[in-house]
Amino acid sequence: MYLLYLTLLASVRGFGQTHATSDSTYVAAVYEHRVILNPTPHISLSRLDALQHMRQNLAVYEEQAALAAKQGAQIMVFPEDGIHGFNFTRSSISAYLENVPDPQEVMWNPCTEPGRFNHTEIQQQLSCMARHHNLYVVANMADVQPCPLKTDPTSSCPADGRWQFNTNVVFRSDGLLVARYHKYNLYFENAFDKPPQPEIVTFDTPFAGRFGLITCFDILFYEPTINLLEMGVRQLVFPTAWMNQLPLLDIIQFQRAFSLGADVTLLAANIRSDSLIMTGSGIYTPLAATYHHAQSQDPEEGRLLVARIPVLGTVADLGYSHLDGCPAPLPSSSTFTSTMMYDPFRFALFNHTQGEVKVCDGDLCCRLKFERFQGNDELYALGAFAGTHTINGRYAVQVCAVVRCAGSEPTSCGQIVEEAETKFDFVLEGEFKTRHVYPSVLVSRYVLEQPKRVEKSDGRVTMTHSNMAGGLVTACLYGRVYHLDDQ
Numbered sequence: 001m002y003l004l005y006l007t008l009l010a011s012v013r014g015f016g017q018t019h020a021t022s023d024s025t026y027v028a029a030v031y032e033h034r035v036i037l038n039p040t041p042h043i044s045l046s047r048l049d050a051l052q053h054m055r056q057n058l059a060v061y062e063e064q065a066a067l068a069a070k071q072g073a074q075i076m077v078f079p080e081d082g083i084h085g086f087n088f089t090r091s092s093i094s095a096y097l098e099n100v101p102d103p104q105e106v107m108w109n110p111c112t113e114p115g116r117f118n119h120t121e122i123q124q125q126l127s128c129m130a131r132h133h134n135l136y137v138v139a140n141m142a143d144v145q146p147c148p149l150k151t152d153p154t155s156s157c158p159a160d161g162r163w164q165f166n167t168n169v170v171f172r173s174d175g176l177l178v179a180r181y182h183k184y185n186l187y188f189e190n191a192f193d194k195p196p197q198p199e200i201v202t203f204d205t206p207f208a209g210r211f212g213l214i215t216c217f218d219i220l221f222y223e224p225t226i227n228l229l230e231m232g233v234r235q236l237v238f239p240t241a242w243m244n245q246l247p248l249l250d251i252i253q254f255q256r257a258f259s260l261g262a263d264v265t266l267l268a269a270n271i272r273s274d275s276l277i278m279t280g281s282g283i284y285t286p287l288a289a290t291y292h293h294a295q296s297q298d299p300e301e302g303r304l305l306v307a308r309i310p311v312l313g314t315v316a317d318l319g320y321s322h323l324d325g326c327p328a329p330l331p332s333s334s335t336f337t338s339t340m341m342y343d344p345f346r347f348a349l350f351n352h353t354q355g356e357v358k359v360c361d362g363d364l365c366c367r368l369k370f371e372r373f374q375g376n377d378e379l380y381a382l383g384a385f386a387g388t389h390t391i392n393g394r395y396a397v398q399v400c401a402v403v404r405c406a407g408s409e410p411t412s413c414g415q416i417v418e419e420a421e422t423k424f425d426f427v428l429e430g431e432f433k434t435r436h437v438y439p440s441v442l443v444s445r446y447v448l449e450q451p452k453r454v455e456k457s458d459g460r461v462t463m464t465h466s467n468m469a470g471g472l473v474t475a476c477l478y479g480r481v482y483h484l485d486d487q
Contacts, residue, residue, distance in 0.1 A: 024311045026207040029068035029135075030077045030269040032281040032292060032303040033060065037085040042092050050084075050095035051121055057083050058125050061139070064304050069133035071306045074173070074207050076133075079269040079281075080140045080166070080183075080216050080241040083122065088191040090164065097144035098122055100167055103177045111175035123169065123177065131175035136205055138267075140215065140239040142191070143167035143182065158193060166192045168213050168239055170203050179203040181213035185221045187393065198223035202233060208311045209235070211267075216240040219258060220395055222482035226436070229262055234312040238268040244277045246416045247403045247474045248341050251280035252293045253442045257478055259284035260454065261438035265312055274300050280446075283307045293446035333357045333382075340403070340414025342391035345383040347413050351376075362386045363433060366400035366477075370426040374471070378422045379405040381413040384430075388484065396484035398437075400430035402475040419444045420471030429462040430477045437461045437479040443470030 036056045038045070045053070061078055068076050084096045098120050101108055110120055110127035122141055130137040143165045147157035157163075166189060170179035181201040186194055201213045201224075212228035214236055219225055228236065242251040251270055259266045266284040272294060273279075282291030283305055290307040294300075333348035348359040354371040364386035386398045404422065406415035420443070430437070437456070441449040441463075453464040461477050 024207075025308050026074050026205075026311060027072040027306060027308045028075050028077070028267050028283050029064075029071070029073035029304065029306045030267055030281050030283060031061070031064045031068075031079070032270050032272050032279065032305075033057070033064075033079050033082040034272040034300055034302045035079075035082050035085050036060075038088075041085060041087040042089055044092045045095045047095045047119065053085075054083050054096065054122055055125070057085075058122070058129075060302065061126075062129055064302070065129050065133045065135060065137065067304055068306055069135055072308075073135060073306055075136040075205065075211075075237075075267070076138065077237055077239060077267045077269040078137075078139045079271045080239040081271060082239070082241075082269075083139065083141050086189075086241065090158075090160070090191050093142055093164065093191040096142045097164060098141065099145065100141070100143040100169055100180050101177065103180055106177075108177050109175045110171075110177065126169065127171045127175040127177065130171035130173055134173045136173055136203075137171045138168060138213075138237050138239065140166070140168050143180070148196075163193045163195075164191060165195065166215060168201075168215055168237070170213070170237075179213060181215070183215040183218060184224055185217040187217040198227065200224050200227050200231070202228070211235045211237050213237055216242060217393065219254070220393070220480065222485070226482060229264065233264075235265040236267070238266055240268060241271040241278060242280065244280060245341065246418065247414065248399065248401060248476055248478060250293075250442065250446065252282055252291050252446065252448060253440050253474070253476075254438070254478070255280070255282055255284055255291075256289060256448050257438035257440035257476065259289070260440070260451075261436070261478075265309065272300060272302060281305060283309060285309045286312065289448070291448065295445060333359060335359050336410050338381075338383075338411055338414045340383060340385070340401075341389070343385050343387065343389055343397075345385045345399075345401075345414055347381040347383045347410065349379065349381050349410060349413075351379060357382050359384045363431075364398045364400070365431050367429045368402060368426060370424050373423040373425075374421050376422070378420060378471075379408055379410075379413070380422065380472075381405055381410070383414065386433075388487070394485065396481040396487070398430070398432050398434060398479035398481055400428060400477040402426070402428060402472065404471075404473055417473055418446070420473050422471050423468040424472055424475075425466040425468075426475065427462060427464050428475055428477060429460060430479070432459050432461055432477075432479045434479045434481045435459075436482065437477050439463045440474070440476050440478070441465055441468075441472070442474045442476075443468060443472055445470070
């Protein structure tokens, strides 16, 4: 676990009306789970065999919930796909499905009322886990619903006549089912359906007020994530099964960037799978973060994180006061195009000990003022990209990023780099067409550093950092231009 300092925002629909005061704290836990997989997920199982498989993962959950409760945890978050695994077909996942009632319509405690609904063994075990350990438990499971949904009777049904959803469930500390969220932005999930409409789901707690629910790929999109923020939600729960991708979307890098840029608390639980490049979980708040990112030499095992964090108060101002970082116009530096994250970035090299550099891509101009320390043989570049990312998802971005190049040639800029020795004092600035800009500083061997200042004024976002503890891998201002996603 590492400790750092940040800034954040989050609230929507839920049970209860209890709201904690802004000067209180609570203890949160997230568990990065090495999921026990079905070795033949494309072959259908009996319900009994599916339950036997899922209970292996739930036995680990039970152990970790007990450990978290001993450390005072009040809410426990488990990852996406952590109970059943992945790579199922629509038919082969059938035995893993349970019907999760809508807690807005049905008040049900599976632990104390196990016979009320048939084939709900997983919900019963999660409910009893919450009840026995006096925890709010957030888990991800596979849900089946009759089609059409009551909320959208005009929607067309899948051919098999049912909806199958990637679903987050929340159980209160007494075992009551209090929230159900169906993932809206699927990522190559053949076993599941996209809900007809985005669901904006929250739940209330007596210790920290209101939390919002999102899952994995949702964090990159307006619906439901920005919907939640615009409603004033200041705490997001984030089960995920995220495949890391440097230089810009390693999960702790983006979790941290989103928490800072959106001004929210983020409770993020990921899967641990070396073969799928999955690791990275954390508890991110406006003031500090506790996180874990496995290294290549680490044993492939789960990791429990527990931290006491503040309850966020009133909704913060999403804007920042202006910082004069790179106020003077700069001529564009000599640039070249290289691919980063499948996108054609415009890059400008800089290899002096100090100076200023500018690069533009269309209307986006990025500026860097820097002083360099150590590692003078490492090549760095300032990159800019404004456009629509189209590989493994479609979304519009504007990105300013300082990256360490993988080699000595310009064509290596934008490739994966995990380690660096060069340290900088710098001011990175971009002129964006969106107010949704997420800043991050990632240094050698997956360590996050807190920018000294992040400020915003009239589309200009400025990130200042100095006295780096590690060599710079990436410094990034990652802007999401949500309104251009469909263009």
